[in-house]
Amino acid sequence: MSNVKEKIKAVTSMRLFLPIVCLIAVLLVNLITTPGFFKISINNGVLYGYVVDIVNRASELVILAVGMTLVTAASGGQDISVGAVMAVAAAVCCQILSGGKVSVDALAAPLALGVVAALLASALCGAFNGFLVAKLNIQPMVATLILFTAGRGIAQLITSGQITYVRVGSYKVFGGYIGKIPVPVPIFLAIIVVLLVHLVLKKTALGLYIESVGINGTASRLVGLNSTMIKFVTYVICGLMAGIAGVIASSRIYSADANNIGLNLEMDAILAVALGGNVLGGGKFSLMGSVIGAYTIQALTTTLYAMNVKADQLPVYKAIVVIIIVTLQSPVFKSFINKQRAKRAAAIAEGGK
Template identity: 65%
Template sequence: MSKTQEIVKKITGYHLFWPLFCLVIVLLFNLIKTPTFFDITIQNGVLYGYLIDVLNRSSELIILAVGMTLVVAASGGTDISVGAVSAFAGAVCIFALGTGETYQIPYIFGVLLAVLIGALCGAWNGFLVAKMKIQPMVATLILFTAGRGIAQLITGGNILYVKVDSFKRLGAFLPGVPIPTPIFIAVIVVIVTSLILKKTALGLYIQSVGINAKAAKLVGLNATVIQFLSYVFCGLCAGIAGLIITSRIYSIDANNAGLNIELDAILAVALGGNSLGGGKFSIAGSVIGAITIQALTTSLYAMKVTADQLPVYKAIVVIIIVALQSPELKKWMKHMRVKNSTQNVERVVEQ
């Protein structure tokens, strides 16, 4: 093997290479098709541009992807209820705060209530998966179905609006700060989660349980508790995402809030190079995957693709991206390289 081949193998072997490669491909495509994609301007004291919009709009998806990563790693399954839980948490928050000119309760209590609802929903999912041993998709299907229904009961089937301007700051801008608030929230969630996983043994425990729960029990790990906590954390992330979603439009529409975002969260985990079968995981990879999905969505909108056509183009690109990361494709490419090398050696020998 030549030195160049060794360098290429080392680079492509880096665990974040393919997620970063896919993101770069999407960005380079924009450089060709939409040159203004990289323009950033300041209007009314805040930053505007496609790149800012990508980071801003991907914030709740990043938060959900972080929670989904731990769930997938610990249980080898996905939580398909996070979109409905986000709507549920947002509905509870707005209902508690009220729709008058002033808040019925202090704003911070409304925020804490939404986060608590998300954590309780996660605890319910965790109980079904970790304790009752129900398959994750089946267990979370309950709240996937009932979550929006409960939110509809809370709102009376209506769209509730918040008339207090301060409610918008969580999903827009803080006074005097040019960067959208959701970006700060996403960064905080990622940093806090990463520190907890790296500074404690929790990250290692999650990987151990995800790889082999029975073996983890033999070395003294409580697989039930670890899986349960993973789902609680995922629900907590869904509650935070619900606050951002409702704050962006200062209202709650239980039918559409966070609709289908759970699919993008699962896809972000997959694009980040994480195995959906559980075990080893990468928070950074999931974050890159979430940004890639939003960059793709924003790119298609920038190219005047309509909302009803968007899923078709998005699906095609996602298939290509996932195929590039497929282990079978990598094996096939390696086999072809070895075959070509063998043929070249044979030609040299014959000559």
């Protein structure tokens, strides 16, 4: 009996336990409210279904959550400009590919050039944020508020205040499908990004450096770590992740819509990090926890839409569920549960005497 209790305690104490439980809980609600939620079908060689839609639509959020996790762990703050940086990347990419025209049916420049330019622009935005946070020691929320406010204006300047359309099949592929493969390309891109970042963190000392700087930047400097550079690098990576997400989002609608691409996604990315069991004050982090958190948020969004919740009411319901989930994962709540268990065990022991 004691061995069983120890095993249960070992499982429940795992970092990914609560994030996985939260995701399963959301999916179970779907199973009850929407009977055909887990049904997957193939129409015209393409996979269809709520589950496919969740995994597909969560791709941008998963990529953003990866960058947000590193920034949070290293600096103890969040980058609230990632949604605007997505718009900037999309604007740069579409403007180059369209040759400055409002709408094109043929590329005016190589596809690779547009994508690389978009990623460089987003990395530059990340470097700007990183300079303010790491070098000038400005609070992350305040530093990234600059691009959060001005980023979409910059995107509007790049596109001359218009929505630039690139109606070309080769560009649509980033948000669509490749050949006869039934799985959407954004899913593959999200998997590739997560795997690459995971391998870099595990095969190098970068992950350990990020955690060390996040836990105690002063102590890290004393042992020889360049905490300024490490924080700077995480913001550059976060900007790059936003650029990739921006290209995917733009490809889905084959255009650069500066007002809507990435809108409010920065808040979902922060929530994904929190739902993943990561401490928003920095330090130790779980990349997979944030990924699970991202899918949980998207599953919740899809669930509410399936329940015919209106778009303007969606944030209210989402906020309520997120508050419940975050509360269940909070250290105070865990401490309360542990105390109650201890009291119950003590009462049982006394009754046995």
